[in-house]
Amino acid sequence: MNTVIEKTGETDIDMQIIRQAAAIIQKGGLVAFPTETVYGLGANALDEEAAKKIYAAKGRPSDNPLIVHIADPGMLNPLIKEIPPVAEKLMKKFWPGPMTLIFRKSAAVPKQTTGGLDTVAVRYPSNPIALALIREAGVPIAAPSGNLSGKPSPTEGEHIIEDMNGRIDMIIDGGTVGMGLESTIIDVTETPPMILRPGFITKEMLEEAIGEVDVDPAVLHKPQDGLKPKAPGMKYRHYAPMADYQIYRGETKKVAEAIIHAANEKAARGFKTGIITVDEHLNLYSEQLRSDVLVVSIGNLKNPETIANHLFKVLRNFDKENAAYIFGEAFSEDHVGQAIMNRLTKAAGYQVIDL
Ligand code: TXA
Numbered sequence: 001m002n003t004v005i006e007k008t009g010e011t012d013i014d015m016q017i018i019r020q021a022a023a024i025i026q027k028g029g030l031v032a033f034p035t036e037t038v039y040g041l042g043a044n045a046l047d048e049e050a051a052k053k054i055y056a057a058k059g060r061p062s063d064n065p066l067i068v069h070i071a072d073p074g075m076l077n078p079l080i081k082e083i084p085p086v087a088e089k090l091m092k093k094f095w096p097g098p099m100t101l102i103f104r105k106s107a108a109v110p111k112q113t114t115g116g117l118d119t120v121a122v123r124y125p126s127n128p129i130a131l132a133l134i135r136e137a138g139v140p141i142a143a144p145s146g147n148l149s150g151k152p153s154p155t156e157g158e159h160i161i162e163d164m165n166g167r168i169d170m171i172i173d174g175g176t177v178g179m180g181l182e183s184t185i186i187d188v189t190e191t192p193p194m195i196l197r198p199g200f201i202t203k204e205m206l207e208e209a210i211g212e213v214d215v216d217p218a219v220l221h222k223p224q225d226g227l228k229p230k231a232p233g234m235k236y237r238h239y240a241p242m243a244d245y246q247i248y249r250g251e252t253k254k255v256a257e258a259i260i261h262a263a264n265e266k267a268a269r270g271f272k273t274g275i276i277t278v279d280e281h282l283n284l285y286s287e288q289l290r291s292d293v294l295v296v297s298i299g300n301l302k303n304p305e306t307i308a309n310h311l312f313k314v315l316r317n318f319d320k321e322n323a324a325y326i327f328g329e330a331f332s333e334d335h336v337g338q339a340i341m342n343r344l345t346k347a348a349g350y351q352v353i354d355l
């Protein structure tokens, strides 16, 4: 398939491109577009044939439901049965923005969009390109992250082109996204509400707004046999680089020593090997480390948002380097750290070594 690729900025949106993309959505086609979190792969959420095409383009199992994107609060009511009071509070505080709420769905939303579930995930993004596209299309847009299933989510135009060129009708390249991690997902059909996927809107921020919230145990732990994560997507291998990636957790110096030892051993055997650290610890990886080991800073500890911003790009770059092994540091699980460690732990296939 020939994919139209067009670039537009967020502040000077080229409406001709938006109109072209909206016409594709209305005709049941697929358009990838930037949001403030990651790039999405969009189709008309109310058109079951269009929803099916999303699964095919991503290579995604069809029991994994899609998030429906709206461009004003008025688009919500036709999609759902009721708005629980906690949801009202959250919507007022965090929409538009990186928060997805799970509601009981109305008959208008096809089961193809919700992976067969009776609930629907809805998000009102803040990215002006995403908003312009939804408004121009005049329909809610179902959009998973625009990566091929299992790969790290796309956070740059280059990533979405890499994964989707030739597979969909159009890509809107809006450059690098602002946040770099997918939205926080909260199930508000439950009491207390439950975080199914952590994100930039943290547990602490949610609790300040509505009181107690639970966190799905599958967020940071390997789902045990019989313990099913509430977000179907969380059960799949995800965000995974091609390399074998191990995370070391413990006292900083000990962690660096263990990582250097492990990386040197793999590199000596001829394997392309990488290390993920932070700005503050770069100096720990100079002396005893072989020069052929690739050391990458993922951001800085003073401002953990920088780690979130670069996370998927760093994982993708290791694929480009054909890395066979990656050794990385663990980070704090407070605030946005919970989302960071959720993605890294899954990327590592739960290989976290406590020292
Ligand atoms: O930031 C984001 O949320 C991005 C951008 C494009 O908006 N989208 C995104 O979609 O991350 P996706 O499909 O990659 O992840 C959606 C997650 C999956 O784990 C899925 O299982 C879960 O949301 N989900 C969707 N609908 C659900 C539902 N009704 N109940 C439980 N989990 C649901």
Ligand code: MG
Pocket (backbone or CB within 6 Å): 144, 145, 153
């Ligand atoms: Mg995804």
